[in-house]
Amino acid sequence: MPTLADVARLARVSEITASRVVRAQGPIAEATRLRVLSAIAELGYIPNRAAGSLASAESTLMSVLLPSLSNIVFPDVLRGIHTALTETAFQPVIGVTDYDPLVEERILVSFLAWQPAAVILAGLHHTPTARRHLEHGRFRVAELMDIDGEPVDIAVGMSHRQAGYETGKHLIKRGYRRFGYARHNISTDDRASARYEGLCLALKEGGLSLIAEHCYPGASSTKAGREALQILLAATPGLDVVVFPNDDMAMGGIFHCMHAGIAVKEKLGIFGFNGLDIGQAMPMPLSTILSKRFLIGKTAAEKLLESRERPAGKTIIDTGFDIIEGATA
Amino acid sequence: MPTLADVARLARVSEITASRVVRAQGPIAEATRLRVLSAIAELGYIPNRAAGSLASAESTLMSVLLPSLSNIVFPDVLRGIHTALTETAFQPVIGVTDYDPLVEERILVSFLAWQPAAVILAGLHHTPTARRHLEHGRFRVAELMDIDGEPVDIAVGMSHRQAGYETGKHLIKRGYRRFGYARHNISTDDRASARYEGLCLALKEGGLSLIAEHCYPGASSTKAGREALQILLAATPGLDVVVFPNDDMAMGGIFHCMHAGIAVKEKLGIFGFNGLDIGQAMPMPLSTILSKRFLIGKTAAEKLLESRERPAGKTIIDTGFDIIEGATA
DNA sequence: GCGTTTTATGGTAGCGCTGTCATAAATCTT
DNA sequence: AAGATTTATGACAGCGCTACCATAAAACGC
Numbered sequence: 001m002p003t004l005a006d007v008a009r010l011a012r013v014s015e016i017t018a019s020r021v022v023r024a025q026g027p028i029a030e031a032t033r034l035r036v037l038s039a040i041a042e043l044g045y046i047p048n049r050a051a052g053s054l055a056s057a058e059s060t061l062m063s064v065l066l067p068s069l070s071n072i073v074f075p076d077v078l079r080g081i082h083t084a085l086t087e088t089a090f091q092p093v094i095g096v097t098d099y100d101p102l103v104e105e106r107i108l109v110s111f112l113a114w115q116p117a118a119v120i121l122a123g124l125h126h127t128p129t130a131r132r133h134l135e136h137g138r139f140r141v142a143e144l145m146d147i148d149g150e151p152v153d154i155a156v157g158m159s160h161r162q163a164g165y166e167t168g169k170h171l172i173k174r175g176y177r178r179f180g181y182a183r184h185n186i187s188t189d190d191r192a193s194a195r196y197e198g199l200c201l202a203l204k205e206g207g208l209s210l211i212a213e214h215c216y217p218g219a220s221s222t223k224a225g226r227e228a229l230q231i232l233l234a235a236t237p238g239l240d241v242v243v244f245p246n247d248d249m250a251m252g253g254i255f256h257c258m259h260a261g262i263a264v265k266e267k268l269g270i271f272g273f274n275g276l277d278i279g280q281a282m283p284m285p286l287s288t289i290l291s292k293r294f295l296i297g298k299t300a301a302e303k304l305l306e307s308r309e310r311p312a313g314k315t316i317i318d319t320g321f322d323i324i325e326g327a328t329a
Numbered sequence: 330m331p332t333l334a335d336v337a338r339l340a341r342v343s344e345i346t347a348s349r350v351v352r353a354q355g356p357i358a359e360a361t362r363l364r365v366l367s368a369i370a371e372l373g374y375i376p377n378r379a380a381g382s383l384a385s386a387e388s389t390l391m392s393v394l395l396p397s398l399s400n401i402v403f404p405d406v407l408r409g410i411h412t413a414l415t416e417t418a419f420q421p422v423i424g425v426t427d428y429d430p431l432v433e434e435r436i437l438v439s440f441l442a443w444q445p446a447a448v449i450l451a452g453l454h455h456t457p458t459a460r461r462h463l464e465h466g467r468f469r470v471a472e473l474m475d476i477d478g479e480p481v482d483i484a485v486g487m488s489h490r491q492a493g494y495e496t497g498k499h500l501i502k503r504g505y506r507r508f509g510y511a512r513h514n515i516s517t518d519d520r521a522s523a524r525y526e527g528l529c530l531a532l533k534e535g536g537l538s539l540i541a542e543h544c545y546p547g548a549s550s551t552k553a554g555r556e557a558l559q560i561l562l563a564a565t566p567g568l569d570v571v572v573f574p575n576d577d578m579a580m581g582g583i584f585h586c587m588h589a590g591i592a593v594k595e596k597l598g599i600f601g602f603n604g605l606d607i608g609q610a611m612p613m614p615l616s617t618i619l620s621k622r623f624l625i626g627k628t629a630a631e632k633l634l635e636s637r638e639r640p641a642g643k644t645i646i647d648t649g650f651d652i653i654e655g656a657t658a
Numbered sequence: 659g660c661g662t663t664t665t666a667t668g669g670t671a672g673c674g675c676t677g678t679c680a681t682a683a684a685t686c687t688t
Numbered sequence: 689a690a691g692a693t694t695t696a697t698g699a700c701a702g703c704g705c706t707a708c709c710a711t712a713a714a715a716c717g718c
Contacts, residue, residue: 050675
């Protein structure tokens with residue numbers, strides 16, 4: 001493998017000059033630049049980033065820790081991040097935490113070994129050790145999805161509590177009174193919990209409360225939603241609306257209604273969260289809340305690139321959410 | 330930041346001994362090991378992987394180049410890869426090529442700067458430059474999804490040509506005769522093209538051919554499928570089955586039928602590809618082919634970890650596919 | 659009990675690059 | 689035209705770790 005020294009020799013310049021050409025840094029005479037560039041091309045030189053990172057004590061890697069890849073939500077965020085990083089020198093290294101803060105901590109530490117330029121993670125809740133690393137590290141930090149709390153550096157997302165609250169207000173305004181809720185078993189999905197709390201608060205303010213709940217004993221999925229709704233309705237007849245923690249489960253709910261001949265919206269309202277494309281492409285578009293996942297990822301990565309140094313103050317960016325009225329509630 | 334030298338000093342051993350403890354490599358007396366470990370804990374030492382990679386000329390990074398993150402297919406593959414890498418020291422660095430071989434080449438080169446232990450990419454078709462890098466590099470290479478061709482090192486996937494062929498045979502056996510096909514505009518989706526060819530071959534062998542095609546002028550999506558089917562049926566009445574390049578579009582097709590009051594299966598068969606969960610959770614499960622995306626990712630990563638050195642022979646692993654009869658064709 | 663193997667540890671050099679400081683050449687002031 | 693500034697380049701050290709080789713101590717064989 002050719003090294004920078006080989007390039008420098010061929011171009012008849014010093015290593016450091018060749019290095020400057022590679023990094024497009026510092027003043028370089030155009031003729032010299034061209035000579036170095038042609039030497040690079042001739043040798044097929046590829047810079048060694050490990051050496052570069054070691055020498056400069058900083059890398060072009062950006063650590064991305066996501067809770068899951070099982071539904072499209074986090075890939076959407078990742079897509080946003082990747083979009084912002086295209087055309088920059090930064091590269092995302094990804095880890096999946098399975099919604100487990102201890103796994104998050106373990107992966108974070110292993111990522112720090114690369115001296116990343118920035119760390120992106122989901123949520124504001126981390127282990128004390130992880131939080132300590134994040135606070136004391138010489139890198140930027142973005143905490144995504146959630147803004148209900150105090151970030152280490154930057155938070156980009158929306159208030160899930162408020163989304164839950166608005167959901168409740170919206171459904172009450174639409175005339176629904178007998179609320180059910182179908183959850184899944186990921187108790188560490190803080191954001192789903194925050195939406196749940198917001199929903200309960202809105203109901204309480206309206207003199208109502210959830211009259212039925214069912215927790216599906218497994219991860220979130222369309223099938224989970226379908227089965228959960230079936231059980232919920234069997235146990236508590238007379239519900240007029242069921243709120244789901246996300247669109248996947250809500251679509252399962254709709255599928256159950258289609259199967260069981262229940263008139264969605266008239267007889268039973270169905271409300272989700274996320275605003276996935278597929279729910280909106282249905283003949284009866286899902287009533288839900290649009291979370292701006294791509295935007296969250298993109299905005300976060302862009303913000304992180306603005307400055308290498310962590311500024312004094314913390315930044316909170318609210319990407320907001322939209323209620324999609326849809327046709328199911 | 331504490332370095333290995335600090336750890337060594339505190340544990341009263343040489344740097345190299347401390348290094349061996351960190352890497353769990355070579356014979357170390359238990360007492361020494363414990364002393365080093367406690368020094369590491371006390372100092373909060375985090376190894377510097379850039380230095381390690383530079384010294385050993387190999388990294389724990391695995392480059393993963395995916396065509397897209399826009400539907401769940403590649404995240405599923407990534408999830409499989411990640412699952413195989415959990416509990417190992419390897420970390421995936423990801424890049425998205427947008428189905429563009431030139432973008433793939435550019436990202437590949439930037440990834441090679443990290444001296445990755447392995448490179449994972451999709452498909453067997455790359456630019457000549459990319460192919461040269463892959464062939465001459467000192468790393469393992471896995472080419473995923475497709476096995477209709479000659480891999481550089483390992484290929485893991487299925488024969489898309491055969492999947493298309495089986496689709497045709499299956500639908501002919503079911504009595505369908507008047508075939509339509511709805512495509513999307515990503516002409517570089519080699520695998521969709523291979524399935525298309527296989528389908529045409531099966532039709533030809535049955536004395537049939539596609540009597541209608543429509544290309545949606547945009548990327549694949551549920552909405553694309555819905556609109557494509559509408560146009561297809563308007564232009565060519567009398568179709569009795571429409572094959573879609575994937576489940577997302579096929580579900581759009583079903584949604585169009587629901588909306589237009591067309592009896593799916595009896596009046597019009599709908600066939601997809603991928604076997605996504607959501608299609609199977611519908612009241613009328615989608616007839617499709619199950620591609621084993623998670624398995625492909627997991628198998629590939631596991632195979633790559635078996636040996637650092639590229640073996641003499643090439644490995645092709647056929648993960649196969651299942652026809653899901655479903656209720657829509 | 660003396661050579662032989664195994665186990666445990668260390669010294670040294672160097673991986674390929676970039677930061678720092680120095681210097682030379684070109685350009686600008688007045 | 690002499691000094692001040694800007695532009696362009698280089699020498700050198702060292703980032704933190706591991707490969708390589710050497711060595712010492714313990715265990716083994718007959």
